[in-house]
Amino acid sequence: MACELFYWPGIQGRGEFVRLALEEAGEEYADVARGAGGVDALMAVLKEGPTPSFAPPFLRTDGMTIGQTAAILMFLGERHGLAPQDSAGRLWTHQLQLTIADLVNEAHDTHHPVGNSLYYEDQQEEARRRASEFTSARIPKFFHYFSHVLGEKDYLLGLQITYADLSLFQTLEGLDYAFPKATARALARHPNLAALRRRVAERPRIAAYLRSPRRIPFNEEGIFRRYPELDC
Amino acid sequence: MACELFYWPGIQGRGEFVRLALEEAGEEYADVARGAGGVDALMAVLKEGPTPSFAPPFLRTDGMTIGQTAAILMFLGERHGLAPQDSAGRLWTHQLQLTIADLVNEAHDTHHPVGNSLYYEDQQEEARRRASEFTSARIPKFFHYFSHVLGEKDYLLGLQITYADLSLFQTLEGLDYAFPKATARALARHPNLAALRRRVAERPRIAAYLRSPRRIPFNEEGIFRRYPELDC
Numbered sequence: 001m002a003c004e005l006f007y008w009p010g011i012q013g014r015g016e017f018v019r020l021a022l023e024e025a026g027e028e029y030a031d032v033a034r035g036a037g038g039v040d041a042l043m044a045v046l047k048e049g050p051t052p053s054f055a056p057p058f059l060r061t062d063g064m065t066i067g068q069t070a071a072i073l074m075f076l077g078e079r080h081g082l083a084p085q086d087s088a089g090r091l092w093t094h095q096l097q098l099t100i101a102d103l104v105n106e107a108h109d110t111h112h113p114v115g116n117s118l119y120y121e122d123q124q125e126e127a128r129r130r131a132s133e134f135t136s137a138r139i140p141k142f143f144h145y146f147s148h149v150l151g152e153k154d155y156l157l158g159l160q161i162t163y164a165d166l167s168l169f170q171t172l173e174g175l176d177y178a179f180p181k182a183t184a185r186a187l188a189r190h191p192n193l194a195a196l197r198r199r200v201a202e203r204p205r206i207a208a209y210l211r212s213p214r215r216i217p218f219n220e221e222g223i224f225r226r227y228p229e230l231d232c
Numbered sequence: 233m234a235c236e237l238f239y240w241p242g243i244q245g246r247g248e249f250v251r252l253a254l255e256e257a258g259e260e261y262a263d264v265a266r267g268a269g270g271v272d273a274l275m276a277v278l279k280e281g282p283t284p285s286f287a288p289p290f291l292r293t294d295g296m297t298i299g300q301t302a303a304i305l306m307f308l309g310e311r312h313g314l315a316p317q318d319s320a321g322r323l324w325t326h327q328l329q330l331t332i333a334d335l336v337n338e339a340h341d342t343h344h345p346v347g348n349s350l351y352y353e354d355q356q357e358e359a360r361r362r363a364s365e366f367t368s369a370r371i372p373k374f375f376h377y378f379s380h381v382l383g384e385k386d387y388l389l390g391l392q393i394t395y396a397d398l399s400l401f402q403t404l405e406g407l408d409y410a411f412p413k414a415t416a417r418a419l420a421r422h423p424n425l426a427a428l429r430r431r432v433a434e435r436p437r438i439a440a441y442l443r444s445p446r447r448i449p450f451n452e453e454g455i456f457r458r459y460p461e462l463d464c
Contacts, residue, residue: 094303
């Protein structure tokens, strides 16, 4: 079951949520657009076949092509035991993932509130207004929610890690990169989230991945961008 | 299996995607916050129990509470045959739903690019810039994608309707309400999408629902808002 991930090279982006699940599962995969074929190899497959994707990331494995981050994770969750097998547990994991995705979308919109086709520099004032709401109201609200769900447990669903824990870890990493002051403030109020972040980072396969060249550093092309003027 | 939908009264919003699935399935449900208990009844349940929701809509049935529109639809799709039963078909339906949700999010952001805590009137100029990109580039791109997926088929997956068709119908209705000029222009290029929209509207249970008082009219509190200055 050769596994190919198709995502933009050069950024973590939404592909990173998929990479973390593949890495935690120990599944070998090709990160296609980072190989010799580059973005051309990605574009050649994007709209192809009976289940085309609107945008990367998408995964090709076992004769299937699956797009949309949350759908890919649901698939990997079933394949690798990164989600419960019963229907209620599967749905709850997915609900958490979709709520994390909402937070990630809002984080992205802080630097591009007026539109993706414009440069950040052309919407800096609007970005400042949007980021102010994000750091002062939205981060605290989302953290409060996830902290409540996590409670005293090791992971969001209990003793077993799921893809939602990996995604929440990635989101905390990203927010800490983009908004270090606001994130530190919010994490100080929810030490169980800070502990979850450490717990995931210390898992042997995740730790090895984070140290490897496969982990692309955060940068100002991705979802989480460090513009100090937005971190208040 | 009594079924309770919890969503804001007074708007279609994201709850409408759930309502359409329930209506097409012929499942009886209580629209809780539109009943005597109002929003208080919703808020009392929102953060309750082992699977709390970050925000409405959420569904309570069979002892489960499920939040996040796409997760609710996945559940209803399995229960009512509004999605294929095999794993690949279920994932593909879900992938389409998540792509529709991306379009819906972008539609929402046209009128609140700078933030939800501000009035539309305080971000009208930014809304104009964002809506211009949305109507000129994003609507055409999404329509092209869904038209390609639909092809000559009756529904997105073939002869059988799925929840993704219902959601695409609702999105086309909403875009036509909010951006009648831009939507008519884009639909004229993709007559198969216009045909899908009619096909869904004419299904007996959907037609009856749309005529009933259960269907809340579009208005300027929901996701799709008619601000003529944004429709270019």
